Amino acid sequence: MQERTKEKIQELLEKHNALLVAHFYQKDEVVELAHFCGDSLELARKASKDSRNLVVFCGVGFMGESVKILAPNKRVIMPKIACCSMARMISSDYYDRSMELLKSYGIEDIFPMTYINSSAEVKAKVGAMGGVVCTSANAKKIFEYARSANKRIFFLPDKCLGANLADMFNLKYSILGMDSKEDILQSDVICYNGFCSVHQLFSVDDIDFYRQKYEDILIAVHPECKPEVVKKADFVGSTSQIIAYVKGLPDSQAVAVGTEFNLVSRLRPQSNNTFVLSSTIPECPTMNETSPEDVLKLLEAYDQGRVHNEILLDKEIADMAKRALDKMLELS
Numbered sequence: 001m002q003e004r005t006k007e008k009i010q011e012l013l014e015k016h017n018a019l020l021v022a023h024f025y026q027k028d029e030v031v032e033l034a035h036f037c038g039d040s041l042e043l044a045r046k047a048s049k050d051s052r053n054l055v056v057f058c059g060v061g062f063m064g065e066s067v068k069i070l071a072p073n074k075r076v077i078m079p080k081i082a083c084c085s086m087a088r089m090i091s092s093d094y095y096d097r098s099m100e101l102l103k104s105y106g107i108e109d110i111f112p113m114t115y116i117n118s119s120a121e122v123k124a125k126v127g128a129m130g131g132v133v134c135t136s137a138n139a140k141k142i143f144e145y146a147r148s149a150n151k152r153i154f155f156l157p158d159k160c161l162g163a164n165l166a167d168m169f170n171l172k173y174s175i176l177g178m179d180s181k182e183d184i185l186q187s188d189v190i191c192y193n194g195f196c197s198v199h200q201l202f203s204v205d206d207i208d209f210y211r212q213k214y215e216d217i218l219i220a221v222h223p224e225c226k227p228e229v230v231k232k233a234d235f236v237g238s239t240s241q242i243i244a245y246v247k248g249l250p251d252s253q254a255v256a257v258g259t260e261f262n263l264v265s266r267l268r269p270q271s272n273n274t275f276v277l278s279s280t281i282p283e284c285p286t287m288n289e290t291s292p293e294d295v296l297k298l299l300e301a302y303d304q305g306r307v308h309n310e311i312l313l314d315k316e317i318a319d320m321a322k323r324a325l326d327k328m329l330e331l332s
């Protein structure tokens, strides 16, 4: 990045008392600009509590929306409102259709739990039913809460995270729209059929390959990976948790990491012992699109009174979504 671009961004951030935050999957040059980086939970929590009223959010759309829902008086603007393909897999209409299908199977007592990778509209539907949001960092704890409702859990949109949680508690799970009515009726956790196209790339073959090549290698993966991959891993956690785990290892310890490429390549630049758990480059294409130039353009426009890419939400939807997000924060 050009030094001048960086200086101008810093000047404009100061002038407008703006906070700049970035998810770990952003490019290095964007991460470098941020006041802080974090996983979805940390970003939602810290950015919504920050004293600055203008938030420049470098990440995917649902992350910016989460800050706006939690702190409605803040202005949240995004250099690019990047799309999370998983969050796109469920709309409020698909949510309603899923509920109808469950009801047609005779399942009425449903506790909805949505991964934070979903739109404000979907979170609002979940909030309206008394359900809760989770992130990869707190999923286990929130799942325990969901279980205490003694209802059938409808987990959305990530079928992998839902299945991984069910496995953790030795529960039976099924996938709505994929499995038979009988399977759905017999399961404790019913998952929506969504997934992350990036985390689908990691396979058991990749794990076997690394284990054969490096005898003592450790495998660390994100819980959006497939259940068979998660079962064979040594560590499973959110992006922040993976970073802490890998950084805590001695430099000589080999580790292969199953999450997005930008994050992994920043982990231990001095060590030749950190590998991407894939033969392809697992990039989150939309996260990777934001550049320092986009940040500068956004701030220059703001400075001239033109507000681009602002997160604006319908009040009723935001209030209802907040119920499910507040519940998550209270529990985690």
Ligand code: 13P
Residues within 6 Å of the ligand: 038, 039, 040, 041, 117, 135, 136, 137, 196, 222, 224, 237, 238, 239, 240
């Ligand atoms: P984290 O909350 O772990 O940062 O995950 C967000 C995400 O989208 C992973 O693909």
Ligand code: SF4
Residues within 6 Å of the ligand: 060, 083, 084, 085, 086, 087, 117, 196, 197, 198, 199, 224, 260, 284, 285, 287
């Ligand atoms: Fe969404 Fe997957 Fe990108 Fe995460 S990595 S933001 S789940 S598409």
